[in-house]
Each structure stands twice: as structure tokens, then as C-alpha cells.
Amino acid sequence: MKNEFLVSGSPHIHKKESISRIMWAVVISLIPTGVAGVIIFGLDALWVTLVSIVAALLTEFTFQVLTKKKITIFDGSAVITGILLAFNLPSNVPLWLPAIGAIFSIAIGKQVFGGIGQNIFNPALVGRVFLMASWPKYMTTFVKPFNYDAVTSATPLAALREGKVLEHISYLDLFLGKRGGCIGEVCILALLIGAAFLFVRGYISWHIPVTYIFTTAVFVYIFGGNKLFNGDWLFHILNGGLVLGAFFMATDYVATPLTVKGQLIFGLGCGLLTAVIRIWGGYPEGVSYAILMMNGATPFIDRYTKSRIYGTK
Amino acid sequence: MKNAIGEFTKGIIKENPTFVLVLGLCPTLAVSVSVANGIGMGIAATFVLLGSSLIVSLIRDFIPDKVRIPCYIVIIATFVTIAELCMKAYSPLLDRALGIYVPLIVVNCIVLGRAEAFACKNNLANSFFDGLGMGVGFTLALILISAIREFLGAGQILGHTLIKGFEPVFVFSMPSGALLVIGLLLGFFNIIKNKKS
Numbered sequence: 125m126k127n128e129f130l131v132s133g134s135p136h137i138h139k140k141e142s143i144s145r146i147m148w149a150v151v152i153s154l155i156p157t158g159v160a161g162v163i164i165f166g167l168d169a170l171w172v173t174l175v176s177i178v179a180a181l182l183t184e185f186t187f188q189v190l191t192k193k194k195i196t197i198f199d200g201s202a203v204i205t206g207i208l209l210a211f212n213l214p215s216n217v218p219l220w221l222p223a224i225g226a227i228f229s230i231a232i233g234k235q236v237f238g239g240i241g242q243n244i245f246n247p248a249l250v251g252r253v254f255l256m257a258s259w260p261k262y263m264t265t266f267v268k269p270f271n272y273d274a275v276t277s278a279t280p281l282a283a284l285r286e287g288k289v290l291e292h293i294s295y296l297d298l299f300l301g302k303r304g305g306c307i308g309e310v311c312i313l314a315l316l317i318g319a320a321f322l323f324v325r326g327y328i329s330w331h332i333p334v335t336y337i338f339t340t341a342v343f344v345y346i347f348g349g350n351k352l353f354n355g356d357w358l359f360h361i362l363n364g365g366l367v368l369g370a371f372f373m374a375t376d377y378v379a380t381p382l383t384v385k386g387q388l389i390f391g392l393g394c395g396l397l398t399a400v401i402r403i404w405g406g407y408p409e410g411v412s413y414a415i416l417m418m419n420g421a422t423p424f425i426d427r428y429t430k431s432r433i434y435g436t437k
Numbered sequence: 438m439k440n441a442i443g444e445f446t447k448g449i450i451k452e453n454p455t456f457v458l459v460l461g462l463c464p465t466l467a468v469s470v471s472v473a474n475g476i477g478m479g480i481a482a483t484f485v486l487l488g489s490s491l492i493v494s495l496i497r498d499f500i501p502d503k504v505r506i507p508c509y510i511v512i513i514a515t516f517v518t519i520a521e522l523c524m525k526a527y528s529p530l531l532d533r534a535l536g537i538y539v540p541l542i543v544v545n546c547i548v549l550g551r552a553e554a555f556a557c558k559n560n561l562a563n564s565f566f567d568g569l570g571m572g573v574g575f576t577l578a579l580i581l582i583s584a585i586r587e588f589l590g591a592g593q594i595l596g597h598t599l600i601k602g603f604e605p606v607f608v609f610s611m612p613s614g615a616l617l618v619i620g621l622l623l624g625f626f627n628i629i630k631n632k633k634s
Contacts, residue, residue, distance in 0.1 A: 232617070236624070257608040 147200030160311035180206035208248035211308020339395025448570025475583030483572025490568030
């Protein structure tokens with residue numbers, strides 16, 4: 125007699141979702157930002173992004189062939205790492221820079237820990253920080269927006285740090301991305317469109333991004349001005365990589381806490397660190413360091429916010 | 438004699454102080470910025486290792502068990518002082534580059550570890566070759582790490598530029614680069630070891 129019932133352990137109800145489905149959705153959500161980056165900074169931005177993606181995929185493939193692991197280059201996670209790394213670079217970098225950054229991201233940031241699901245730190249940020257520490261001169265010269273023949277300019281945050289009088293940029297220009305900066309961080313509008321898509325599909329929750337941005341804003345408002353409670357919080361939200369980081373990198377599934385309480389703590393910590401680095405630190409921008417530091421703290425946050433097992437005290 | 442050769446070679450590969458025993462990482466991380474520093478540190482540590490292993494082995498029957506560590510430290514510190522004063526006299530540049538890490542050889546765990554684990558239980562000849570092997574192993578490890586770091590971090594080996602137009606990866610001149618290089622080399626040697634067994 126043929127057994128018609130499948131006997132298996134729980135869970136018994138399956139959703140259609142899978143890792144690669146979610147990853148490709150994140151890739152789609154990043155497309156508006158990429159388009160905006162190319163419009164603002166010209167075709168250079170496209171080449172940097174493509175080189176970064178290809179290098180990430182090739183590294184993942186080579187590493188998995190060498191270690192005889194399952195090839196996972198089609199699950200989209202390496203593509204995301206490549207895109208996010210490129211979005212964290214200026215558009216006028218030499219093309220070997222994103223290539224080396226992507227190789228480092230995938231090899232050291234992800235595969236040495238055991239591949240997808242095992243990395244302690246966000247791989248794209250690992251790559252960015254590596255490039256920042258190695259070739260700061262390329263990482264801190266930015267081109268002017270809509271000015272494709274490479275006239276360099278400082279980011280508004282860097283100008284603020286050096287105490288220069290800011291040429292006035294309206295909040296609307298900042299929102300639309302008309303300023304110097306990294307490829308994927310300037311156009312807040314495009315980032316919010318992508319983030320909204322992920323919210324609607326339920327792939328990211330509000331907890332980390334909202335607490336992150338809110339904490340930064342409050343802290344900057346209190347301490348960021350020339351006297352207390354006088355900081356330009358909107359300027360700080362719209363500048364630097366805060367929105368990109370909060371929605372797309374602090375919400376990485378692997379390196380962030382699992383529980384809601386943990387995620388709130390994570391967002392709070394990221395916000396505090398970002399504001400502290402921006403106001404008193406040595407760099408004009410602190411989003412990547414803040415997220416990496418909180419990535420490192422995630423195992424401890426998880427340990428202390430473990431939810432109560434049902435039926436125990 | 439065969440025994441002595443065994444004691445000598447085990448320190449270089451099978452029980453390499455840096456990559457297998459993972460001892461003495463503090464000076465390794467700190468001074469391996471350039472090959473010259475690595476060699477200087479390696480020679481100083483080898484000298485101290487040799488001297489302390491010899492003396493500890495010679496007087497191992499007279500040292501009371503309860504105060505053996507202070508006795509070892511006094512012996513080691515004597516040799517470190519000799520090494521430091523010699524370095525100050527004959528190579529002040531190297532002395533400035535190595536800085537506090539020369540006096541810190543006193544608390545280097547390779548030196549104390551060999552006195553505690555080997556020299557206090559073995560005869561003079563074996564202790565001599567053990568100290569020499571460990572010292573050479575430590576020096577070779579330092580040279581390997583510092584060669585990688587100097588090449589990547591400054592584009593040079595022993596101060597000579599190798600490839601023109603090479604843009605140095607600055608992070609390898611920093612402590613984080615040292616941790617990266619040591620971690621990857623450790624992993625690499627473990628792969629080789631696992632393949633063999």
C-alpha cells in the first residue's frame with residue numbers, strides 16, 4: 125500500500141519565501157537609488173557598481189570552488205554586498221578600488237566566517253572600512269553633482285567639520301540628492317522608495333531604522349549646535365549615509381539582533397555612536413563604524429534580550 | 438646528536454611559537470611593521486631565549502619549586518638588560534623603532550614558557566637546542582609576517598621599493614593589518630596541517 129501521508133517534523137506550514145527571494149527583492153529595492161546615482165554622478169557611478177558586483181560574484185564563486193562548498197552566487201546575497209559596497213564609494217574612484225573592496229568584503233567579511241548566515245559583520249561595510257583605512261585619499265574626494273567632468277568637492281558634512289561656511293544647500297536639494305557624496309547615499313527620495321517597497325513586502329521592520337534615525341536626530345539636536353538644543357537635526361538626517369545605512373545596512377538579517385527589544389537597543393546604539401562620531405569624532409561621517417560596532421555587540425544584545433520560554437518563569 | 442637536531446627543528450615548524458603554540462603575540466603584532474624591525478626583534482628574543490634556557494637548565498636542581506617563576510624572571514631580565522643595552526649602544530635606530538617592546542621581552546610568554554616547560558626539566562644540550570630552535574622559529578615567523586605587512590602596507594621590502602606604481606594598502610601598516618595577516622596565516626597553516634594528518 126502506498127503511503128499517502130508525508131510524515132515529517134515541524135514546521136508544517138510553509139511560506140513561499142526563501143532567502144534568495146528576499147535577497148532579490150532587496151536588489152530590486154536598491155535599483156531606484158542606483159538610477160538616481162547614475163543620473164546625479166554620471167556613468168562613472170554605473171561602472172563602479174558593475175565592477176563591484178562582478179568582483180563580489182567572482183570572489184564568492186572562487187572561494188566556494190576552492191573550499192568545495194555549495195555554489196551560492198545566484199541567491200542574490202553577493203549581488204547585494206556588491207551593490208551596497210559600491211553605493212558607499214564616491215563615483216570617481218579608480219575601478220580597481222571597488223574590485224578590491226568587493227573581494228575583501230566577500231572573502232574576509234563573509235566567506236571566512238562560513239558564508240551566508242554566518243558573518244558577524246555586514247560584509248559591505250567591512251569592505252568599505254577596509255578601503256577607507258587603506259586608501260583614504262580616494263575615499264574622501266567627491267565630485268560635484270551634475271558636473272560630470274570631475275570637479276571635486278567636499279561633502280556637506282566634511283565642510284561642516286572643517287568649520288567652513290556652508291554654501292547654502294536647501295533641504296529639498298539634499299532630499300533629492302544634489303550634493304557631493306557617495307553614489308548611493310545622496311538621493312534620499314530614491315532610498316525611501318526602495319525602503320517603502322521592503323516595508324510593504326514585510327522584509328524589514330521599522331524598529332531598527334526608525335530608532336536609529338530618531339536617536340541620531342535627537343542627539344544631534346541636543347549636542348550638535350553651538351549651544352544646547354540648537355543642532356540642525358534635519359541637516360544631519362539628510363546628509364551622510366544615515367538613511368542608506370539605517371534602512372539597508374542596519375537591517376541586515378544576519379548581523380543584527382533577533383528580538384524586537386534587541387532591535388530597539390541596536391538602533392539606539394547605532395544612533396548614539398553615529399551622532400557621537402559626527403559631533404566629536406575624527407571623521408565627518410560615522411554611520412559605517414557605528415553599524416559595525418553594533419554588529420559586534422549583537423551576540424550580547426541577543427543574549428540579554430532572549431524572550432521568555434513559554435511556561436517558565 | 439639526533440635528539441638535539443629534533444629539539445632544534447621542532448621549534449621551527451612542528452611547534453612554531455607563533456603559528457602553532459600562539460605565544461608571544463604582543464611583540465609580534467607590534468613590531469612586525471617592517472622586516473628590519475622583525476629581524477631585530479627576532480635576534481634579541483633568540484639571544485634572551487638561549488641565555489635563559491642555558492642558565493635555567495644549569496641551575497634547575499637548585500631552584501626551589503615554590504619560587505621558580507621569580508627566579509626565571511630574574512634570569513630572563515638579566516639577559517634582556519644585556520640585549521637592550523647592546524642594542525642601544527650599537528643600533529640606536531633599531532632601538533628607537535622597537536621602543537618598549539625590547540624591555541617587554543622579559544614578560545614574553547615564549548621565553549618564560551620555554552623555561553617553565555622545557556629548560557627546567559632537560560639537560561644543558563637539549564635546552565640549548567630547544568631555545569635556539571624556538572628563537573629561530575620566532576624570528577622566521579616575524580620575518581614572514583613583517584615581509585607581508587611591509588610589502589602590502591608600504592610597497593617595500595627592507596626599505597627597497599619593489600613594484601613601481603603600486604599603491605600601498607595602508608591598513609596593513611596598522612595594528613588591524615597585523616591581526617588580519619596573523620589570523621589568515623594561522624588559518625592557512627592549519628589547513629596545511631589538517632591536510633597532512
